[in-house]
Amino acid sequence: MTNRDLIRAFKLAAQLLELHDENPFKIRAYEGTANALDQLNFQVADMDRTGLPDRTGLSKSAAARVAELLDTGSFDELTRLLAITPPGVVELLNIKGIGPKKIRQLWREAGIESPEQLREAAEQDQISKLKGFGKKTQDLILAALEFTSQSKGKLLFPQAEALATDLQARLREALRTEQVAVAGELRRCLETIETIVLVAATSTPDRGHDALDALEGLAAEPAQCGVYCWRGTTTESGVKVEVHFVTKENFTNQLFLLTGNEAHLTEALPSAMPGQPATLRQVVKKERFYQEEAIYEKVGLQYVVPELREGRGELTLAKEQKIPRLLEDTDLRGSLHNHSNHSDGAHTLRQMAEWLRDHQYQYLGICDHSQAAHYANGLSPERVRQQQQEIDQLNQELAPFRIFKGIECDILSDGALDYTPDVLSSFDFVVTSVHSNLRMDERKATERMLRAIENPYCTMLGHPTGRLLLRREGYPLDFKAIIDACAKHGVIIEINANPWRLDLDWRWVRYALDQGVRLSINPDAHHTDGYADMRYGVLMGRKGMLTPDMTFNALSVEEVAAYFAERKANIKPPLEYKKSLFE
DNA sequence: TGTCTAAAGACACTTGTGGATGCCCACAA
Structure with missing residues (x-):
């Protein structure tokens, strides 16, 4: 459990206390604990429990709650508060623009116990009629719900990267091959990721399926799967996972096809002659490659690194050998x-x-x-x-x-x-x-x-x-x-x-x-x-x-x-x- | 809840702003 997790727990407890209209000073105290934890420059979980109040500057009872969180994943008060609050109401706390007080009212006065019910009520223009709410607040709620639902099933780049790296390691072990690579949005380094795509070279895709099916936290979608493709979602975040099993010989071609976006793969090649492949996808369909560099070379283009394969004019620049030397970590002074x-x-x-x-x-x-x-x-x-x-x-x-x-x-x-x-x-x-x-x-x-x-x-x-x-x-x-x-x-x-x-x-x-x-x-x-x-x-x-x-x-x-x-x-x-x- | 001064009880809230609503709530890191 990281400091982040601890902070989240105390903030949640504070919000729930406010939702249940409890002592404002108690709420303050919990928020204060969250803030104090935020200022620490070491991980509390790494410390000896008995030294907690001294090292953290927290009060004795706050430190006791921290210890309880570290040991059990929760603390008494938080467990109690969660027990008396419907899970859907807890979810409402995540919606930007409405806070605990408004949620209390929605829950107690309008009987709203989940984001879905809130959406329905707002769509039927019932929210604007509540005291303290109006048309604008109702519209704001709808917009916030829409944003939240669009964010569902997506991860930030680093979160997705960590997940993919883990999957990659497991597949390498299960398939006894090093040829397991990340493709798709993640390889293009997009800021948010909807689907984690992996390509694995193997002659025994069934072993890959078995390994993935057995993984905890990953739910297969059998209807979407085939012999050479496993599809599913991670249960925690809902982000999609797609693993393609290919032969060793097809590895580079498939990795290439699963990396660039549609526009990059289907853009008309600047130099294409009649009778020649007109797009990068056609080039790869026609011939087998062992290096991605060779694909671009084949059609007289400068190499395009994965993060540029977005179909935003990079092929034209590549034709003129005008893609510059890009910034690297080591350039920063x-x-x-x-x-x-x-x-x-x-x-x-x-x-x-x-x-x-x-x-x-x-x-x-x-x-x-x-x-x-x-x-x-x-x-x-x-x-x-x-x-x-x-x-x-x-x-x-x-x-x-x-x-x-x-x-x-x-x-x-x-x-x-x-x-x-x-x-x-x-x-x-x-x-x-x-x-x-x-x-x-x-x-x-x-x-x-x-x-x-x-x-x-x-x-x-x-x-x-x-x-x-x-x-x-x-x-x-x-x-x-x-x-x-x-x-x-x-x-x-x-x-x-x-x-x-x-x-x-x-x-x-x-x-x-x-x-x-x-x-x-x-x-x-x-x-x-x-x-x-x-x-x-x-x-x-x-x-x-x-x-x-x-x-x-x-x-x-x-x-x-x-x-x-x-x-x-x-x-x-x-x-x-x-x-x-x-x- | 937690701390302080005085021994049980008083007292303390990041803060300023905007916006929507009818006087307060949510937000910024």
């Missing part, structure tokens, strides 16, 4: 946009810096939350000053490693930044992000963001849409206008590498590059473990053909320092920005 325990991170500045230094990176950009983000312990100007002093000291000690003074500055509702210019000018760089008022329409959201981009102190745009994949839709934006403005004002755009975000969406990367906008792979790490997410950002960049020379944090520490210094030197504060005319 530093990590910008990370948090420390000054705001809501788990590690100290020193820990965040030393981790990067010890892993051969040259610099850290620290971007704690700005003052408006109270919920995340955002920094007041005074605390900004203290943090910057600490950074100065650390920089002396850790040189040539360098910590850049940054901030994740909230973009307020009207597009203004969250500090006065004199505070903003104290940073080396400023990442601007939206964290509040996420339900704007496209016009308003775009105007708000444009105003932030035009602000001379804005160095970089953070997670542009605010989306949380499978959990929350981002606000709509006119991306073209946003990217054009970034080009005009020299603003870098982040690819937030947190697997929940992956925002800027990779589908806009090429447009940004074409406008000359540089991108930065930012993990938004709140913990040293979070740095590992940079890998997902690199994958998204690659899907958009991001090159090392257009990646801001592929620059060396000297280049980054020079860039920040020059940009700052060019800021001419407008008259009204000055604190006093007599300065």
Whole structure:
């Protein structure tokens, strides 16, 4: 059981207490425990139970509940609360936009006990008639239900990858072959995965079937299966699994056919002569290959890596040998946009810096939350000053490693930044992000963001849409206008590498590059473990053909320092920005 | 629930915002 699981349990208990209208202070206490656990920089499960309160700073009874969770998977109060709540009502807690109080009312007054019943009632216009609800809330509920149902049966890339790796290992063992490969969406590194596709070379597919049928957590769908194909779903997430059994000789051809999307495989080949195969699929149907490179070579194309096989113009570029050398993990020289325990991170500045230094990176950009983000312990100007002093000291000690003074500055509702210019000018760089008022329409959201981009102190745009994949839709934006403005004002755009975000969406990367906008792979790490997410950002960049020379944090520490210094030197504060005319 | 000051009982809520509804609920990390 990870800290995440513990946090989830305490949050659930708090929500259930609220649902049952219990003591508000008790609710607070449970939320407090969840928050306290969130701040820890070690896994509670690894610790000696008797030392829990001392090491975690939790109260005795909270620590006892944590111990109970670790031992039994639940605690008394949580078990009691779950027992008196219909499972469907617990499910309602996952719907964005309605909280425990509204759910209590839906349950007690309208007898709604599941998302399905809620949908029916909303569709029949019954919800809008309840006290405290109206037409808008009803529409919001329907939209949230729709989003939740669309997210069903899908996994984030890392979750799907872990599952696929496990399946791959099991199949390798069962079939006694190394030739088991991941194909499909996962091999193309899509941000969310609906079907996990594997290809296995074997002359005994029945053994593969037996192995898969015997796996716990996997349910076969016999109607969809054949001798050479096993299909089913994972019981926990509902994500589909598809395993294709092929002969050794057909392995490469099948892997190829099961990797590229339909558009990639059926796009007319730029060089096709009459009588020759007209598409990549036809090429592979006609001839047997042992290397994917040979397939492209056969038709005079540059090799196309799997993550580019989306049918978005890559074949035309391949024809002209114009697919660039794509960004790789090892190109990154530093990590910008990370948090420390000054705001809501788990590690100290020193820990965040030393981790990067010890892993051969040259610099850290620290971007704690700005003052408006109270919920995340955002920094007041005074605390900004203290943090910057600490950074100065650390920089002396850790040189040539360098910590850049940054901030994740909230973009307020009207597009203004969250500090006065004199505070903003104290940073080396400023990442601007939206964290509040996420339900704007496209016009308003775009105007708000444009105003932030035009602000001379804005160095970089953070997670542009605010989306949380499978959990929350981002606000709509006119991306073209946003990217054009970034080009005009020299603003870098982040690819937030947190697997929940992956925002800027990779589908806009090429447009940004074409406008000359540089991108930065930012993990938004709140913990040293979070740095590992940079890998997902690199994958998204690659899907958009991001090159090392257009990646801001592929620059060396000297280049980054020079860039920040020059940009700052060019800021001419407008008259009204000055604190006093007599300065 | 948990902590504090005083020995059982008082007192404490990240916070600010927006939006929908009829005065409060949900959300941001």
